[in-house]
Amino acid sequence: MSEKTKLPIGAEAVATKGWIGAHKWLLLRRLSQAFFLGLFLIGPWFGLWIVKGNLAGSLTLETLPLTDPLVLLQSIVARHWPEMTAILGALIVLAVYALIGGRVYCSWVCPINPVTDGAYWLHNKLGVPKGWQPKKSTRYWLLAMLLIVSAATGTVAWEFVNPITMLQRGLVFGMGFGWTLVLGIFLFDLFVSRRGWCSHLCPVGAFYGLVGNKALLRVSATNRAACDDCMDCFAVCPEMHVITPALRGKTEDTPLILSPDCTNCGRCIDVCSVDVFRFTNRFDKAPAPGRDEAARKSPAQQTRAA
Amino acid sequence: MPAAAKAKPIDRRRFLLDAARVAAGCAVAGTLLGAYAGQARALPAEALRPPGALPEGDFLAACIRCGLCVRDCPYDTLTLAELGEGPATGTPFFTARDIPCEMCEDIPCVKACPTGALDPALDDIGDANMGIAVLVDRENCLNALGLRCDVCYRVCPVIDEAITLELTHNERSGHHAMFMPTVHAEYCTGCGKCEKSCVLPEAAIKVLPERLARGKLGEHYRLGWEEMQEKGGPVVEGIIDLPDRLPGPGTDNLAAPGGFEPAFKIPGASE
Numbered sequence: 001m002s003e004k005t006k007l008p009i010g011a012e013a014v015a016t017k018g019w020i021g022a023h024k025w026l027l028l029r030r031l032s033q034a035f036f037l038g039l040f041l042i043g044p045w046f047g048l049w050i051v052k053g054n055l056a057g058s059l060t061l062e063t064l065p066l067t068d069p070l071v072l073l074q075s076i077v078a079r080h081w082p083e084m085t086a087i088l089g090a091l092i093v094l095a096v097y098a099l100i101g102g103r104v105y106c107s108w109v110c111p112i113n114p115v116t117d118g119a120y121w122l123h124n125k126l127g128v129p130k131g132w133q134p135k136k137s138t139r140y141w142l143l144a145m146l147l148i149v150s151a152a153t154g155t156v157a158w159e160f161v162n163p164i165t166m167l168q169r170g171l172v173f174g175m176g177f178g179w180t181l182v183l184g185i186f187l188f189d190l191f192v193s194r195r196g197w198c199s200h201l202c203p204v205g206a207f208y209g210l211v212g213n214k215a216l217l218r219v220s221a222t223n224r225a226a227c228d229d230c231m232d233c234f235a236v237c238p239e240m241h242v243i244t245p246a247l248r249g250k251t252e253d254t255p256l257i258l259s260p261d262c263t264n265c266g267r268c269i270d271v272c273s274v275d276v277f278r279f280t281n282r283f284d285k286a287p288a289p290g291r292d293e294a295a296r297k298s299p300a301q302q303t304r305a306a
Numbered sequence: 307m308p309a310a311a312k313a314k315p316i317d318r319r320r321f322l323l324d325a326a327r328v329a330a331g332c333a334v335a336g337t338l339l340g341a342y343a344g345q346a347r348a349l350p351a352e353a354l355r356p357p358g359a360l361p362e363g364d365f366l367a368a369c370i371r372c373g374l375c376v377r378d379c380p381y382d383t384l385t386l387a388e389l390g391e392g393p394a395t396g397t398p399f400f401t402a403r404d405i406p407c408e409m410c411e412d413i414p415c416v417k418a419c420p421t422g423a424l425d426p427a428l429d430d431i432g433d434a435n436m437g438i439a440v441l442v443d444r445e446n447c448l449n450a451l452g453l454r455c456d457v458c459y460r461v462c463p464v465i466d467e468a469i470t471l472e473l474t475h476n477e478r479s480g481h482h483a484m485f486m487p488t489v490h491a492e493y494c495t496g497c498g499k500c501e502k503s504c505v506l507p508e509a510a511i512k513v514l515p516e517r518l519a520r521g522k523l524g525e526h527y528r529l530g531w532e533e534m535q536e537k538g539g540p541v542v543e544g545i546i547d548l549p550d551r552l553p554g555p556g557t558d559n560l561a562a563p564g565g566f567e568p569a570f571k572i573p574g575a576s577e
Contacts, residue, residue: 057372078367083422155366176388
């Protein structure tokens, strides 16, 4: 770690790149989230039916069917074989996310993301302790659980409580008491568990992570030699364990962030004042020398060496 | 997991404990979710599913709650259930008394369904089975009071088949007729137009789900008149003369000592 670790998160990036430059991907992401929600809303609000339906299933321009593959998978394990339209819609969605990274859904589309990001922001403002941190693998267990419950009850079980579709369907079709679940997630992330929902529990995120396991679009720490240990990328990353192998890797290690947990949100790119990270593809072989051994040693090791 | 890949020796006790902990947590969450899903299967009687909807159990496995049927309903009949509203959250339904089904001939809601939760095999809206109208209040129905309201009969899209007016004697006045609206389940689609237009503050005729509206004949029942028609003659050849139970001193005496002799013996019948 360096002296810069103690600066406010992102301060340096703002100083070097300007506020817009240091929030480029964040702004794009918010725009994207608003865009995907707006697509569904301009129908009911203004009678402009570009997209009908919701995130579980939709029809774009009366031709393109899209289906949430996880919802459809539950339907199948509940022993209903869907019509071709739904299957085709799910395959298209699977193909897209398999290509661009499954968890792109989490950070660029999912309407719960702004909610939990808001909770995280307030969590930090209030200085709340990080609280309960369930293992990252918990979400895979929950994913297995909801498939088992779907099979056992013969229903699309997760959709009874899924806060994602609950919020989006609520905004597009009418909310009822659906807002209580969303508020629940917000309060959970704020007081009970830092980044608890999206980074530890959400089975939808787990599913999309698996979908994008071999995705083409990846973030790479290509310029890792320039890293000055300010730790800002770790501070903003919702899945910070994904950074270490790429950023701290030796020259022979890949600088690509290959973990399926990475949501391709691009905040690490924003917040880095020396532009270590960039978006690229998983076959990018651009040379990315690691930092030399001396710089790699932690301050404690250096002290010990001296 | 990357942690497991490290050279650290695996602490078996800790691993088992962690696994047990997360498995127990998921089991609890799963049980709660399962119980909730089970409860949500009880569809309120006044909530009707769109035309062609699979039986409720299958429907909850098939419907992905996308709302495309709602969007393509030209009369805004269908809505998606909101949390806490009754039917399973996000599933489509309608309430006949609010907006009934207009029975579109091209059935756009079924066409819109991407999963087949609304059965695409339904190509004639007349075959729809959303529920069955029942004249639930045969006392307050205006026709039962001797008036000629007839509104339910008039609005029925399947008039004279699904609802007929059956004449009965008006016992109260002694010299009038009552024209009782009578539903014939075979033709009723459950569209709910009758319930919607019943002039009473609380409808006397209501569309109920089939399980509430109808009884069911045992599988082994045979209707003599239908069997006869099928066979083209009497089902049983000849006449069977069953033993007569006749009054008399002894209870078991069948045409026996001390009792009465049968007054009439069927000629040619065997005992």
